[in-house]
Amino acid sequence: MLEIFQYDFMVRAFIAGVTISILAPLIGMFLVVRRYSLIADTLSHVSLIGVALSLIMGIHPIVGAIVTSVLAAIGMEKLRESKKIFGESVLAIFLSGSLAVAVILIGLTRSSNINFFAYLFGSITTVSSTDLSIIAACAILTGIILTPLYQQFFLTSYDEELAQANGLQVKLLNTTITILAAVVVSISMRIVGILLIGALMVIPVITAMQYRLSFTKTHILSVIISLCSCVIGLFLSYYLNLPSGGSIVVVSLIFFILGMFMNRS
Amino acid sequence: MSVDKNTYAIEVENVTYAYGTNVVLDRLTCKIKKGSYVGIIGPNGGGKTTLLKLMLGLLQPSSGEIKIFNQSVKNLTDKYTIGYVPQRITQENLQFPATVYEIVASGVTPRLKPFEQMQDSDRKNIEAALKIADISELKDSLIGNLSGGQRQRAFVARALAGKPRLLLLDEPFTGVDIASQKQFYSLLHTLNKEHGLTVVFVSHDIDIVSKEVQELLCLNKRLVCQGSPDSIIENNIIENLYGKKVTHLHHNGH
Numbered sequence: 001m002l003e004i005f006q007y008d009f010m011v012r013a014f015i016a017g018v019t020i021s022i023l024a025p026l027i028g029m030f031l032v033v034r035r036y037s038l039i040a041d042t043l044s045h046v047s048l049i050g051v052a053l054s055l056i057m058g059i060h061p062i063v064g065a066i067v068t069s070v071l072a073a074i075g076m077e078k079l080r081e082s083k084k085i086f087g088e089s090v091l092a093i094f095l096s097g098s099l100a101v102a103v104i105l106i107g108l109t110r111s112s113n114i115n116f117f118a119y120l121f122g123s124i125t126t127v128s129s130t131d132l133s134i135i136a137a138c139a140i141l142t143g144i145i146l147t148p149l150y151q152q153f154f155l156t157s158y159d160e161e162l163a164q165a166n167g168l169q170v171k172l173l174n175t176t177i178t179i180l181a182a183v184v185v186s187i188s189m190r191i192v193g194i195l196l197i198g199a200l201m202v203i204p205v206i207t208a209m210q211y212r213l214s215f216t217k218t219h220i221l222s223v224i225i226s227l228c229s230c231v232i233g234l235f236l237s238y239y240l241n242l243p244s245g246g247s248i249v250v251v252s253l254i255f256f257i258l259g260m261f262m263n264r265s
Numbered sequence: 266m267s268v269d270k271n272t273y274a275i276e277v278e279n280v281t282y283a284y285g286t287n288v289v290l291d292r293l294t295c296k297i298k299k300g301s302y303v304g305i306i307g308p309n310g311g312g313k314t315t316l317l318k319l320m321l322g323l324l325q326p327s328s329g330e331i332k333i334f335n336q337s338v339k340n341l342t343d344k345y346t347i348g349y350v351p352q353r354i355t356q357e358n359l360q361f362p363a364t365v366y367e368i369v370a371s372g373v374t375p376r377l378k379p380f381e382q383m384q385d386s387d388r389k390n391i392e393a394a395l396k397i398a399d400i401s402e403l404k405d406s407l408i409g410n411l412s413g414g415q416r417q418r419a420f421v422a423r424a425l426a427g428k429p430r431l432l433l434l435d436e437p438f439t440g441v442d443i444a445s446q447k448q449f450y451s452l453l454h455t456l457n458k459e460h461g462l463t464v465v466f467v468s469h470d471i472d473i474v475s476k477e478v479q480e481l482l483c484l485n486k487r488l489v490c491q492g493s494p495d496s497i498i499e500n501n502i503i504e505n506l507y508g509k510k511v512t513h514l515h516h517n518g519h
Contacts, residue, residue, distance in 0.1 A: 033361055148380040155371045158361055162351055165321040166375035166427070167344030212407060214364040 004238050012132055013124040013191060013234060013244065019139050020188045021200065021230035021248075025208075025222035026146065027184050028201030030177050032209070033157045039076070039178065041198035042091045043185045046072040046098040048194050050186070051119055052105035061119070062134050062186055069182035072098065077175045122193030122245025124237050135187045142180055153177055154215060191230075193245030200226060200249060207256040210263040225255050273335070274299045274431050274463040275320060280329030282315055289315045291486045292329070297465060299334075299430075302457040304474040305467045307484035313467040314352075316484065317435050320465075321349055334430065345375040348424025348462075350417065352435040359409040365419045366404040369394055372426030391426045397460075398422035398452060414445025421452060432456065434466035438473075450477050 004010045031037055047065035054064030072094055079090045106116060118126050146153070156163040156173045164170045181201070188197040208222035233248030240247075275297040282290040290312040297303050305313050318324045319331055322338045331338045333347060341347075372394070373387045395401045398418040403411065411419060417437050424432055432453075438446050454477070456462045468474045475481065475494040483489040483502060490502045 151371065151374040151377065151383075154363075154367070155374050158363060158368070158371065159351065159358065161323060162349065165323055165344070165347070165349040165351075166372075167322075167341075168375060209362050213362065214405075214407075215362050215367050218362040 012127040016127045017191045017230045021226040023184045024200040025204045025226045027180050029205045032205045037202045038091050040201040042095040043069045043182045044194045045095050047186050048102035055109045065186035073178040073182040120195050121243040124244045127190045138183050138187045196245040196249045203252040207259045210259040276332040278330045280326045295488050302479045303465045304478040305482045306471045311485040345427040346430045348429030348432040350420045350434040369422045372423040394422040394425035413441040431463045
């Protein structure tokens with residue numbers, strides 16, 4: 001069974017997958033509890049613009065995706081803070097608008113659509129050494145930001161007004177977590193795919209929340225579920241020749257359904 | 266007679282606040298002494314909650330200034346000296362996956378500098394706060410599983426964990442049954458008398474509030490009156506303010 005690790009591309013896929021499956025629920029938890037789950041999907045659509053632009057300009061697609069999605073994350077937070085537009089309407093504007101722009105840009109690249117299929121749904125054969133370096137750098141950066149600010153993110157997620165009354169920089173914290181979400185979405189596109197990364201950030205968290213545990217334990221459990229989904233999904237992807245993103249998300253859905261049955265009472 | 270500038274916990278100086286063209290507070294001036302136990306009352310739309318939010322720095326006054334312990338709220342760096350117990354317990358808050366301990370521990374968070382971790386002394390503060398609020402046995406329960414009264418005590422414990430000098434509460438008795446209200450008043454009384462905390466809360470329930478606090482602050486866009494509950498009732502001010510007679514009022518001497 002372990003012979004799949006004799007292939008370099010599979011080793012890279014597993015390293016990337018394991019890293020992403022830890023990061024996705026770590027950030028996703030703060031989105032889910034703030035009722036902001038759909039932001040991951042929105043950011044992933046925006047990152048498609050970055051991919052298309054990168055192919056036109058000849059830069060690395062993940063770098064392009066990170067830049068565009070981070071800029072969009074800042075824009076979305078500013079619009080949400082202004083309270084001139086409903087939070088969910090902001091997401092709808094960015095989601096559909098960015099997809100429209102991406103489709104036009106993809107048309108301009110004249111690249112084969114097969115490349116984009118890999119970006120949309122993930123492919124275990126596409127993770128390069130450069131991708132791994134970018135993923136590792138982003139993972140370290142996320143850890144450096146998340147660790148000291150964990151308690152601040154917790155309080156802001158629980159009650160923004162309470163956090164603000166206690167003197168926390170709520171706007172800065174909200175923008176930071178949205179930027180981290182943008183980074184995680186962008187680095188996940190190779191393995192999980194742009195259209196499915198939102199699921200990996202959200203489903204393991206919702207599954208863990210069914211067990212009615214403390215915040216910290218829910219967070220840890222969501223990472224374990226995500227990790228298991230990723231490893232099982234990658235094995236299935238290799239042996240059954242399935243798209244990696246779809247396999248990983250379907251496994252996480254199975255964990256969710258099992259959780260529902262286990263917590264029916 | 267000169268008054269020491271350090272006598273007051275809160276000084277509201279000529280504060281006006283408007284939502285658009287709707288003036289909610291109009292040139293309000295009032296002071297609350299350190300160590301006092303004050304209830305802010307007034308009709309709906311009288312500016313009670315707005316005043317509380319201005320004191321917390323959640324809103325900025327259109328004009329005027331608010332000082333907390335002789336420091337402008339705008340420039341208050343150690344905001345954790347104000348313990349805040351919010352009114353709003355939303356459905357989202359109820360479903361939030363957090364234990365009572367985690368919520369109470371979050372009261373320490375604002376005191377911590379970036380990269381600073383919680384110390385043993387902080388954990389002792391949390392345990393002490395849980396004990397004072399009489400919810401030690403509930404510390405592993407999910408916050409959403411508590412009754413209204415237990416949840417309010419948890420939020421007081423959360424405020425206490427930050428070692429505040431001033432406790433501000435917004436309608437703390439919303440959704441709390443009568444028995445729990447008595448227990449809660451007793452807790453506030455203890456915090457005021459035995460721990461020296463300045464306690465200020467907003468409430469619409471004037472009948473009960475008048476029995477508990479040392480001092481009432483009646484608000485209707487401007488300061489209508491400020492004084493002991495007995496003196497205010499004797500002058501029929503509340504009747505004029507609300508258009509109702511307050512019954513069973515007897516200050517219990519807290």
